[in-house]
Amino acid sequence: xxxxxxxxxxxxxxxxxxxxxxxxxxxxxxxxxxxxxxxxxxxxxxxxxxxxxxxxxxxxxxxxxxxxxxxxxxxxxxxxxxxxxxxxxxxxxxxxxxxxxxxxxxxxxxxxxxxxxxxxxxxxxxxxxxxxxxxxxxxxxxxxxxxxxxxxxxxxxxxxxxxxxxxxxxxxxxxxxxxxxxxxxxxxxxxxxxxxx
Numbered sequence: 787x788x789x790x791x792x793x794x795x796x797x798x799x800x801x802x803x804x805x806x807x808x809x810x811x812x813x814x815x816x817x818x819x820x821x822x823x824x825x826x827x828x829x830x831x832x833x834x835x836x837x838x839x840x841x842x843x844x845x846x847x848x849x850x851x852x853x854x855x856x857x858x859x860x861x862x863x864x865x866x867x868x869x870x871x872x873x874x875x876x877x878x879x880x881x882x883x884x885x886x887x888x889x890x891x892x893x894x895x896x897x898x899x900x901x902x903x904x905x906x907x908x909x910x911x912x913x914x915x916x917x918x919x920x921x922x923x924x925x926x927x928x929x930x931x932x933x934x935x936x937x938x939x940x941x942x943x944x945x946x947x948x949x950x951x952x953x954x955x956x957x958x959x960x961x962x963x964x965x966x967x968x969x970x971x972x973x974x975x976x977x978x979x980x981x982x983x
Contacts (some may be wrong), residue, residue, distance in 0.1 A: 846878040855895045872940035884946040892936035899931040
């Protein structure tokens with residue numbers, strides 16, 4: 787189930803006086819940290835928690851969750867004691883023939899998308915003051931879409947195959963490190979040295 791709004795609500799209050807998703811999520815993370823359940827810290831003993839199994843991912847799309855959803859789902863895994871990093875919506879599970887057990891509670895995640903401005907073909911050939919559908923500023927402003935989805939962990943389902951953690955080779959670890967360095971734009975010019983040398 788998803789809900790959409792055109793622009794984010796900065797007040798984060800719903801009409802019934804309850805707090806919105808970001809405030810609830812922040813409160814939950816704060817209480818986890820105070821209780822010593824910090825999902826961003828590696829457990830001392832491998833296999834001691836769900837963190838040893840891997841990052842939260844969606845098995846139906848084969849994509850890892852990103853941003854604040856990662857911290858939120860990891861914290862939920864720790865709190866509820868799930869040993870499986872797979873999360874998906876009820877619909878995604880049903881399409882695979884998996885069934886969420888009766889009475890299980892889902893976890894909310896956020897999805898943000900940026901839609902480019904909608905310029906018509908006739909507006910492209912006109913001067914900014916001649917555009918028919920609003921001012922140039924209104925037409926060039928992107929629209930942000932915010933959706934909140936309810937996802938369930940694979941441990942809450944019947945019929946889903948057991949999770950098998952994929953071991954990473956040393957080559958994959960080195961390749962991931964090189965990709966992080968390249969994306970950081972900290973590579974020295976050809977033949978140059980890093981500033982930290």
